[in-house]
Amino acid sequence: xxxxxxxxxxxxxxxxxxxxxxxxxxxxxxxxxxxxxxxxxxxxxxxxxxxxxxxxxxxxxxxxxxxxxxxxxxxxxxxxxxxxxxxxxxxxxxxxxxxxxxxxxxxxxxxxxxxxxxxxxxxxxxxxxxxxxxxxxxxxxxxxxxxxxxxxxxxxxxxxxxxxxxxxxxxxxxxxxxxxxxxxxxxxxxxxxxxxxxxxxxxxxxxxxxxxxxxxxxxxxxxxxxxxxxxxxxxxxxxxxxxxxxxxxxxxxxxxxxxxxxxxxxxxxxxxxxxxxxxxxxxxxxxxxxxxxxxxxxxxxxxxxxxxxxxxxxxxxxxxxxxxxxxxxxxxxxxxxxxxxxxxxxxxxxxxxxxxxxxxxxxxxxxxxxxxxxxxxxxxx
Amino acid sequence: xxxxxxxxxxxxxxxxxxxxxxxxxxxxxxxxxxxxxxxxxxxxxxxxxxxxxxxxxxxxxxxxxxxxxxxxxxxxxxxxxxxxxxxxxxxxxxxxxxxxxxxxxxxxxxxxxxxxxxxxxxxxxxxxxxxxxxxxxxxxxxxxxxxxxxxxxxxxxxxxxxxxxxxxxxxxxxxxxxxxxxxxxxxxxxxxxxxxxxxxxxxxxxxxxxxxxxxxxxxxxxxxxxxxxxxxxxxxxxxxxxxxxxxxxxxxxxxxxxxxxxxxxxxxxxxxxxxxxxxxxxxxxxxxxxxxxxxxxxxxxxxxx
Amino acid sequence: xxxxxxxxxxxxxxxxxxxxxxxxxxxxxxxxxxxxxxxxxxxxxxxxxxxxxxxxxxxxxxxxxxxxxxxxxxxxxxxxxxxxxxxxxxxxxxxxxxxxxxxxxxxxxxxxxxxxxxxxxxxxxxxxxxxxxxxxxxxxxxxxxxxxxxxxxxxxxxxxxxxxxxxxxxxxxxxxxxxxxxxxxxxxxxxxxxxxxxxxxxxxxxxxxxxxxxxxxxxxxxxxxxxxxxxxxxxxxxxxxxxxxxxxxxxxxxx
Numbered sequence: 001x002x003x004x005x006x007x008x009x010x011x012x013x014x015x016x017x018x019x020x021x022x023x024x025x026x027x028x029x030x031x032x033x034x035x036x037x038x039x040x041x042x043x044x045x046x047x048x049x050x051x052x053x054x055x056x057x058x059x060x061x062x063x064x065x066x067x068x069x070x071x072x073x074x075x076x077x078x079x080x081x082x083x084x085x086x087x088x089x090x091x092x093x094x095x096x097x098x099x100x101x102x103x104x105x106x107x108x109x110x111x112x113x114x115x116x117x118x119x120x121x122x123x124x125x126x127x128x129x130x131x132x133x134x135x136x137x138x139x140x141x142x143x144x145x146x147x148x149x150x151x152x153x154x155x156x157x158x159x160x161x162x163x164x165x166x167x168x169x170x171x172x173x174x175x176x177x178x179x180x181x182x183x184x185x186x187x188x189x190x191x192x193x194x195x196x197x198x199x200x201x202x203x204x205x206x207x208x209x210x211x212x213x214x215x216x217x218x219x220x221x222x223x224x225x226x227x228x229x230x231x232x233x234x235x236x237x238x239x240x241x242x243x244x245x246x247x248x249x250x251x252x253x254x255x256x257x258x259x260x261x262x263x264x265x266x267x268x269x270x271x272x273x274x275x276x277x278x279x280x281x282x283x284x285x286x287x288x289x290x291x292x293x294x295x296x297x298x299x300x301x302x303x304x305x306x307x308x309x310x311x312x313x314x315x316x317x318x319x320x321x322x323x324x325x326x327x328x329x330x331x332x333x334x335x336x337x338x339x340x341x342x343x344x345x346x347x348x349x350x351x352x353x354x355x356x357x358x359x360x361x362x363x364x365x366x367x368x369x370x371x372x373x374x375x376x377x378x379x380x381x
Numbered sequence: 382x383x384x385x386x387x388x389x390x391x392x393x394x395x396x397x398x399x400x401x402x403x404x405x406x407x408x409x410x411x412x413x414x415x416x417x418x419x420x421x422x423x424x425x426x427x428x429x430x431x432x433x434x435x436x437x438x439x440x441x442x443x444x445x446x447x448x449x450x451x452x453x454x455x456x457x458x459x460x461x462x463x464x465x466x467x468x469x470x471x472x473x474x475x476x477x478x479x480x481x482x483x484x485x486x487x488x489x490x491x492x493x494x495x496x497x498x499x500x501x502x503x504x505x506x507x508x509x510x511x512x513x514x515x516x517x518x519x520x521x522x523x524x525x526x527x528x529x530x531x532x533x534x535x536x537x538x539x540x541x542x543x544x545x546x547x548x549x550x551x552x553x554x555x556x557x558x559x560x561x562x563x564x565x566x567x568x569x570x571x572x573x574x575x576x577x578x579x580x581x582x583x584x585x586x587x588x589x590x591x592x593x594x595x596x597x598x599x600x601x602x603x604x605x606x607x608x609x610x611x612x613x614x615x616x617x618x619x620x621x622x623x624x625x626x627x628x629x630x631x632x633x634x635x636x637x638x639x640x641x642x643x644x645x646x647x648x649x650x651x652x653x654x655x656x657x658x659x660x661x662x663x664x665x666x667x668x669x670x671x672x673x674x675x676x677x678x679x680x681x682x683x684x685x686x
Numbered sequence: 687x688x689x690x691x692x693x694x695x696x697x698x699x700x701x702x703x704x705x706x707x708x709x710x711x712x713x714x715x716x717x718x719x720x721x722x723x724x725x726x727x728x729x730x731x732x733x734x735x736x737x738x739x740x741x742x743x744x745x746x747x748x749x750x751x752x753x754x755x756x757x758x759x760x761x762x763x764x765x766x767x768x769x770x771x772x773x774x775x776x777x778x779x780x781x782x783x784x785x786x787x788x789x790x791x792x793x794x795x796x797x798x799x800x801x802x803x804x805x806x807x808x809x810x811x812x813x814x815x816x817x818x819x820x821x822x823x824x825x826x827x828x829x830x831x832x833x834x835x836x837x838x839x840x841x842x843x844x845x846x847x848x849x850x851x852x853x854x855x856x857x858x859x860x861x862x863x864x865x866x867x868x869x870x871x872x873x874x875x876x877x878x879x880x881x882x883x884x885x886x887x888x889x890x891x892x893x894x895x896x897x898x899x900x901x902x903x904x905x906x907x908x909x910x911x912x913x914x915x916x917x918x919x920x921x922x923x924x925x926x927x928x929x930x931x932x933x934x935x936x937x938x939x940x941x
Contacts, residue, residue, distance in 0.1 A: 064488045144673045153423055153487050154676065157623045161669055164620050165662050172658045225804055225813040228795055232788040239786040242748060243800045244774035244859060245810075253807045283620065287495055294492065327503035334496025338489045339482060 014219070018212075021302050025208045035197040042204040042272045044312040045211055047072075049265025051292040051304035052214050053258030058290070059298035060222060061254040062152065062234040067159035068262050069286035070166050071134035075263025076276035077170075077177070078133060081117055082126040083186040083194075083270065103185070108175035116176070123190060130267045131260045138259035142252035149248075160283050167282035182277025186270070194271060207268045211305065214261050218301045221257065230254060291330065294337045297346025306345055401607045403645035404541040405431075407638060408600035409618055410625040411552060414637045416593035417626055419569045420586060422480055423491040426498035427622060428615025430594045433471065433501070434464030434601025435516075435610040436509060442516035442605075454519045461544070461602045468598025472591035480590060481583065498616070505612035513611035522606060537606040544603060548596065553634060555592075565589050624668050629679055636680030644668065699762075700725050701893045702747070702863055707756035709746060716742040718917040720756070724863070724910075729885070729894045731904045733928075734914035735937060740897045741783065743914070744865050747895075748780040749773045760863060771805075779861035783868050785848035787855065789841035793832055796840050796851055797823045800858035822858065829887065830854040831880060846877040850884070857888060864894045870903055882906050913937075 029041050050068045057063045084102050093099045096106040101113050119125050141162065145155055171180045178184070186194070193199055221227055229250055233240045241247050270276045279285065296307020311333070318326040337344060343351075409431060416424050424430075438460040445456040475497065483490045522537045556562035567575040568585045576582050604614065621644065629640030644664060651660035672678070702724035709717045717739045724730045732740050745751040747758055749770040758765040765773055788796050801822065804813035827833045830850040835843065843851060849869055856864055869885070870878045878900075885894065885907050898904050904911065904925065911928045913920040921931045928934055 148676050150676045154627055157627060158669055161620055161624055161665050165665050168658045168662050224811045226810040229810055231790055232799060235788050235790055236786055241770040242774060242780050244771050244805050246771045249807050324507055327499050331496040331499030335493050338493040
């Protein structure tokens with residue numbers, strides 16, 4: 001079996017599943033939905049990046065990070081900073097006290113662009129930082145915790161605390177980050193207006209392409225020996241150590257991978273929706289992103305996408321019609337998935353969906369077999 | 382040198398302000414230490430048990446004001462008991478129907494209890510409304526105690542201190558001197574053997590969890606003396622509480638006390654010099670940094686690995 | 687006191703030299719000032735009543751537990767300063783008391799996992815199942831009587847087969863020192879015989895340290911025996927010498 005077909009596509013079954021998802025995202029949605037709703041799906045898909053990352057680090061690595069919003073947010077903020085600088089050229093901002101800097105800095109009586117904003121004047125550098133900054137943070141946190149063999153639960157609590165800290169820091173530094181409102185009024189990227197319907201359509205396809213790329217990357221990792229190691233580590237971490245592996249390194253790797261993937265999602269969110277705020281960074285949004293992966297099936301990369309779409313669709317629908325019900329539903333979803341559907345949608349598909357499909361196609365075959373058996377029994381008498 | 386005494390005075394006042402926060406944090410942390418330290422269960426809904434205690438106090442306060450104004454000065458003691466009972470009962474049910482099914486899956490327990498906290502928060506919102514409410518405090522809790530010139534110690538702070546000391550002492554006695562405490566510690570250390578010698582480990586789990594929640598309920602009653610209660614009041618404390626328990630060494634009650642004290646005091650003192658949020662950030666960051674250097678917390682017991 | 691005759695002393699340096707090894711947990715000394723030497727190609731069995739510190743000794747050697755004092759020299763390298771995976775790289779393999787295998791993976795994958803290549807992150811990502819890997823896995827599988835079970839998920843094996851699989855995983859690592867903690871626990875008589883034969887085969891060219899309780903089994907495999915009692919060395923030497931040592935008899939049969 002050649003490399004591409006086995007590792008990336010996952011054999012015949014994997015190829016079919018991936019094709020179905022691609023068809024849905026690339027063909028069905030763009031044809032069936034108006035630009036507004038398609039943009040909404042694009043927004044949901046940017047969350048799906050985080051869920052895909054969680055499948056790698058939580059589903060397979062056993063690392064429950066309750067702070068993925070940190071990486072989503074950092075990626076988003078990097079992209080937002082670039083776009084904001086472009087939107088704050090001296091001509092558009094000529095009515096400000098200090099033209100050429102973002103409006104919220106002007107409101108905070110800041111007269112010079114802070115040093116930390118300078119790298120974001122360049123798009124290539126911004127792309128590098130979108131992935132680089134979150135991965136670096138994940139690396140530092142990962143090394144600090146996994147090398148010291150901090151337990152799973154402690155790790156989750158610390159990631160929560162980090163999410164809380166970062167959210168507070170961002171909100172508190174109004175002059176630097178736009179504070180609680182975030183960075184808004186983003187207009188163009190290298191002159192290309194990202195707010196038009198055509199632009200949003202293009203961005204949607206870019207988002208889908210990147211998401212599929214991340215899924216393929218995930219598949220590559222999971223089908224390699226590293227993927228088997230992750231499963232073994234979840235099962236018997238000690239034994240893995242005594243087989244000659246430095247367990248911490250693998251945990252750091254998969255945590256950084258999840259961080260990088262989430263960051264891409266954050267950047268895509270900023271591009272498609274036009275802003276980034278600390279409301280995506282803290283504890284509540286981070287734990288919410290975990291439910292997307294949990295509903296989809298924490299061990300299924302494709303399931304993560306479906307889970308994200310389903311939960312977010314539900315959230316939009318219920319928040320508009322019966323808002324009080326939504327929090328009950330989400331709470332119930334957490335409890336229900338953990339207690340009754342730990343394998344999520346993917347698990348349901350594996351245990352019931354496949355059989356149901358098989359039954360539909362093989363009813364004819366079954367009838368033939370029964371007939372053959374009966375005639376065989378007749379002949380034997 | 383007068384500035385020194387003034388500085389000392391400020392420190393003391395900030396210290397006593399920190400005292401109220403310390404009491405709530407300590408009660409929450411004690412409740413959580415019992416649940417997490419003894420059972421290894423993460424209860425993300427712990428903050429909501431504080432809230433339910435606070436709302437019970439508010440309810441009793443409203444009822445007393447409406448139907449029995451004469452009892453106004455005394456209702457608060459009843460409120461403490463009520464808060465404990467309500468939280469205990471709810472905790473008992475939660476353990477029975479949820480936690481006990483997730484034993485041995487701590488990360489899943491974390492997620493499930495987070496879902497529970499969402500459900501509880503929304504219930505509060507639906508029942509009591511999204512706006513914050515306040516219980517009317519009895520008169521004798523208002524005002525302050527002035528031992529010396531320029532030093533004002535709020536009375537409710539002292540009352541909370543007393544309550545906290547009594548409750549902490551009770552928990553110590555229960556856990557280390559009573560038969561029940563022995564069963565709890567035995568179950569935690571070796572579940573199978575405890576079962577084999579006839580301890581009903583299920584029942585022990587249930588009462589332990591319920592007790593932890595009950596203590597959070599009392600924290601909620603205490604909380605009403607320092608602020609108003611809303612559906613999300615509990616979630617303000619949850620991260621701090623977890624860090625406090627982990628920082629102190631999850632299985633050490635003394636560690637919890639020391640940890641709660643240091644964290645509350647650091648935050649209060651810093652609040653005087655920085656903004657509230659920066660003080661919190663600095664405190665949390667310091668705790669995390671120390672935890673990274675010493676993951677087992679301040680007072681960990683070295684077990685045979 | 688070492689009771690073996692001078693003539694059998696190995697002229698070469700011992701492969702494993704433990705001196706003054708002590709570990710204490712909150713004051714309780716699980717291993718107390720222990721000296722032990724294992725030579726090349728030797729099957730060295732450690733026996734002793736429960737709680738004597740036998741498993742702790744293996745824990746200390748393979749790095750699972752940190753020593754409080756003393757030294758463990760393996761081929762001249764100080765093991766007490768190394769981490770678990772480094773000790774494995776140095777050539778030490780440890781088998782645990784309860785079979786410690788990857789239940790979710792197949793027998794083949796279990797063995798492949800222990801192949802000493804691709805142990806870093808990128809090595810593991812890019813690891814390819816080349817013919818030399820496959821051949822080695824098949825070879826070891828034959829050694830451990832599991833040739834027909836290669837595609838079976840490991841949790842479906844019998845208890846004895848799981849023990850063999852774990853030994854196989856160790857063999858894949860190509861260790862120079864094998865440490866086995868009660869390898870025949872829970873095995874039937876025929877399984878024990880097969881295991882004895884397996885051990886005899888694999889100890890050629892290697893040193894093996896075995897913890898066991900079954901005296902018949904010990905007699906059939908041991909070159910040298912060390913008896914531990916309450917963390918201290920009680921006696922050491924050949925099986926006959928140890929069995930007739932009055933102190934040993936008292937500890938096992940007395941009080």
